[in-house]
Amino acid sequence: MRIEFVTDTFTPDINGVAMTLGRLRDGLRQKGHRVHVVHTGLNAERGESQAAAVPLPGYPAVRVGLPKPFEFRTRWMARRPDVIYIATESPLGKSAMKAANALGIPVVSGFHTNFHDYMGRYRVGMLRPLAMSYLKRFHQRADRTVVPSREVADRLMAEGVARVHVLGRGVDTGLFSPGRRCDALRREWGVGGNAPVVLTVGRVAAEKNFDVLMEAFERMKAEVPELRFVVVGDGPLRPRLEAAFPWVHFAGEQIGEELARHYASCDVLLFPSETETFGNVLLEGMASGLACVGYDYAAARSHVEHGVNGLKVAKGDAEAFIVEAMRALWMGPSHELRVAARRSVESLGWDRIVGGLEGIFQEVVAASGVRAKNKRPAKREKLSCRTVFLSDIHLGTRDSKADEVVDFLKHIECRKLVLNGDIIDGWALRRGGQWTSRHSRVIRKILKMTERDHTEVIYLRGNHDEILERFMPLVFGSVSLMKEHIHTTPDGRRYLVIHGDGFDSVSTNHKWLAVMGAVGYDLLLGINRVYNQWRAWRGKEYYSISKQVKAKVKSAVCFVDRYEELLRNLARRKNCDGIICGHIHAPEDRNEGGVHYLNSGDWVESLTAIIEHHDGRMELVRYDEFIASRVAVQNDEPPQPELAAGAFAA
8 A cells, every 4th residue: 555644743753653653654664565754853764755843832842743735735646645644633734634635535543642631731721622622623534543542532432533443552572671671771870789760751741740750759769768760751841850859860862772771770660641642651661571650541551450560540649659659669670560561561562553553544445445555646637728827926935836836737738838927036036035946846847848748938027027028039949038928819819918017007116115015915925824824723724814905905906907907908909809917916807898808816825827728718727626626537526517617716
């Protein structure tokens, strides 16, 4: 199968979710499946893609993935996965869910973290119902939701989440073993002889219940003065705890064999967290032959038999937890409980867990009617047309939808491509804008069309790329650079094609004001970007603040009407039947006064273009509707009436 993972955290991040996903990815690959991972890590290796993220306020080590819906659609239409596994419920995961649902790709979601329970620890408990509501809506859109324990499954189903499947966790008993006990490491900790060492492993953060842990440490130290305490992990509480408890050794983050040495060189593992979905730490401690103490839920409920292979108490009973921690102090390495702990997890290898996940993937793929075997993706169905008109792509700006432009052109086969101004935003580049590889891909795609499809390209300069005027007219190969163009349809109708900035008095007579307006528009787009990230988090559609501002401002409405009238008059003077323009980012298709007025819109917000069919019919199309119609054709589905008609909703 071709499998896609989407997650905010992945190896080499040091946490339970990243470790689990790394194990699952490696295990699936060993079984012959092709697994690609989209994550927010700083580095992406082969078989991985990096997604943009922002650090969690107050906890920069945790990254929250930002949405990328169009990128997911583009990638998965070009190379369709058999199934997608979404491990985190961030805006990144939300956008992946929406894209997969739209394309009909089976989705399995993972419930790895009790974020709603964390809120009480960070004094925002009033937001817990809102968070739970969001998680419910998220996981209801998946074909299956995988949880690590029966307790979590019962809880989600009680909240209304259906199709929940329990899949436990494994432990590497070859890595985590009592045989890795290291006397040299114990001497580094200042341990004398056979003095016991108490360990805790995990993020040094509020949700890990460190208040109970440190109280346990203090009472145990009063009972056994030679006792040593080791904390493995890092987090926002570490500086405060190090200052308050100088007799505790904070070892920082440890991985691999070093982590295994730390486990095996200790005697007691205290695991006081009450917010885990599972708790891999407990299994690792048991595999290392430690006397493990935890609360009776998640991993402890599934794998610990109290007094036999570990110690557990009722969740929330801090006093009982401390009492059992004191009891564990007197259990030496050969104690029957510690021997039984190791023996009870020897069968919990990751192969079984990977096989379980593989089975779930196969079930959802079979249920969707998609063949679960490797296959070449279906050939993209292109729309054959006569001419395509694009304008206002604004390459060089952050808000340019360059990826969507490339995706649109990949679904088009045309004889002529007219680039009607402001394709490259010279103003933005002079103000410090950045030209990225995304923008270069647009240029490469256009040039490839001239070479492979023998497409004629006509580039008309706009006001943002006015620097090109000094080179006009210019012809190189199949590309022509000019100021305006007369386009003739097969039935003899003439269209004047012009960017339209010459009929904007601000652009022509008050350039400084136009530049200030562009800066203000960029600021508005920045606000719009942040606002729509919030809307995406809540599962809402894109909303254009700038369009609403323009619609509410009377002078702007009057300007648009006057602009259209001037261009229609120009078409009449040039004996043309219609006019095709851009510039004002207002897509339009209207016949008035005997002139067909067409505005191709933009690729910043509207994402629209004009297509001339082989019979000469002009059609204004939206990117999302157009792509949906092509997917329907590729899947042999009857197109929806509105898509078949190519209707545009302004």
